[in-house]
Amino acid sequence: MTDADLVGDRIYNPMVAPHKDEPAPLFRMLRDEEPVAYHPVLDAWLVTRYDTVRAVAADPERFSSRYSTPLHPELQQPEVAEVLAGAHPMGTNIVEADGEEHTGLRAVWQHALHGPRVNAFRPAMADIAGELIGAFTGDEADLVGEYAQPFVQSVIGTLLGIPREEWDLAYGYGMDLLDWANPLSPVEDKVAAARRFVESDAYFRALFEQRGRVPGEDIASLLVTSGVSFEDFLMILRTFYAAGIDTTRDAITSTIHSVLRNGLWPSVVADPSMIVAAVEETLRRDAPHRGLLRTTTTAVTLDGVDVPEGARLLLLYGSANRDERRFADPDAFLVTRSGLRGAEGHLGFGHGIHVCVGAHLARTEARVAVEALAQRLPALSLSGGFSPDYVGSFFFRGLARLPVTTG
Template structure:
């Protein structure tokens, strides 16, 4: 292990350059030189090797998810003052260990079952056509703002039970919620976001009250009424699961879709032409996109006892950030990891959706959303291409890896 980190890699921060554009600069260096790297800004160790991350997620007794994720309540005093009156955060599948995890997972397995996903197929196709019809006369479009983002917002909102007329304001609140959990975001913006979340809490409470009287086939009704396999959620759990999982189901799917489209339209549109001729390769393209450009950077864990990782002694209570995006390009697991290989035999071993008991329950919905959206573009706009001079720029986000824009013409 070297003692001096190259200057361009110092202080890994995906919110700023050069890591915002290319986190793989740090990932590649870290896997070789410092696979368990301490970040003073996060007060956590960043773990970058596949085998280490896999071992951690499969040992929840030593590496706990409980209290591992930054919450709204770990913010500075002025933000906490603005949050005063909001319900405390309770448990959800992402930050719970067994035995608390299992019943929460059953709620999500029901909400994102194959039957529920198939039920949304007509809405996915209808929304995709509506959005294409809206920008078709323009001759060009940004597929982030005018296609992938509104498409995913509507689909995930339908699953949750949010009516179409409320999608935009719920998304605005969701952005506020995500901002409050970002340890690198400016305090001023967090105070404003905290004040707006009081309206979000009132909205969720009114929606839950409506479902008590008028149950439907949606996630909110699942939380309110339970089923034969799980009890109704407590008042606190209902609020936390609803708003926490609402943001988890949006950004990752949007970013997966646009990353897959960029992959297909780059390099002379080779993959786009292949998919136009043979739609059966789309699932392969989606999986290889998940591996190469994981839309979620990673999740946190906290040690429950002293542990050792790559020669580093980690005392009890040590925070770890598991960088799935790095694991997915680990040379010891994936041959030629930076290359695109649609026939990669072990592509399904990627960690883009996590692993172990916390593997993403919405992965089937995400894959289906992306496949339907791209198939519709192939049908409607077979001559689709990137605009001349397009250069990808990535959002400033602690949690997600996604494009700011995807400018196309046809």
């Protein structure tokens, strides 16, 4: 594989421009001309239309989730797989479980993230947000690095029971999982991430054993005392960090960016109930998760394209959520848009049995974070000359920075 294989207006690569910043033009072209398009580098078919993405996600019999992410040592280059051979085996990722296995794992996650637990933590979220806003110095701030990132890390770290001084460490271990699994990363970067990933086993083992001896009221303790294996504990905690930080951070910053860019901040300050609609429209327009894979269990025909058994499909939620066949004026940010939740709603959290189990937590975090800013900083505005720059990521779409003037 050469750099040329990964660059070009028609070769989807969210690691680099133009697709890391604005993939919408490519997605529109694919939806119109090649709605199920084979990607030779990823060895997967890109599925881009709303109805097709939704139908695939709703049909686990014909479209297995077993390899819905590249988080498998056997899918890696030999150099990476050799390092990962030294890691403790993890349990099955809920995102990749089918049938009864998925049902059992989902019950564990739902017990950890049930509504009353999340709702009870809402005042603590507001306190975290207020503390971070109070720490802003001067008249400017970066709402990614100084607000959304530490806010979500604090929420997840507190819920899990991770000591405050270890929040950055635990987050880094979660990112190592994604870094070695990224199919578009240089092999030397993947090897380095794999080494750190192996080293992190000892950290999670110590946490598992400590919670077994002295359980608390946190989710890590709940998992241990409920009898989950160390393998499942490893997978669940790493998934909390790998999937639960960046996605929510990006939803928060994208919501704020869209509201400010469209001149809606005074309206949100005057009527905080608008924040609910703003978050949902952001999840549609700027889906924080780029997409997940499915594997065909039989030969199928999708949008007129014959796809063989055993093929991988990359469901591109960001494209589906901008499909003009489902959403009128899809590129616009409209807080008055209806029908964003429910049977025909947006796919920002996926669809079907694998709809995001942390959706309620993520929505609550986003709403609290935006509400706190509206209450404390009514004159908030984008810094002059700001031009959006997005993080190069195979998995997520979010702003690298969000510089604002606070008053």
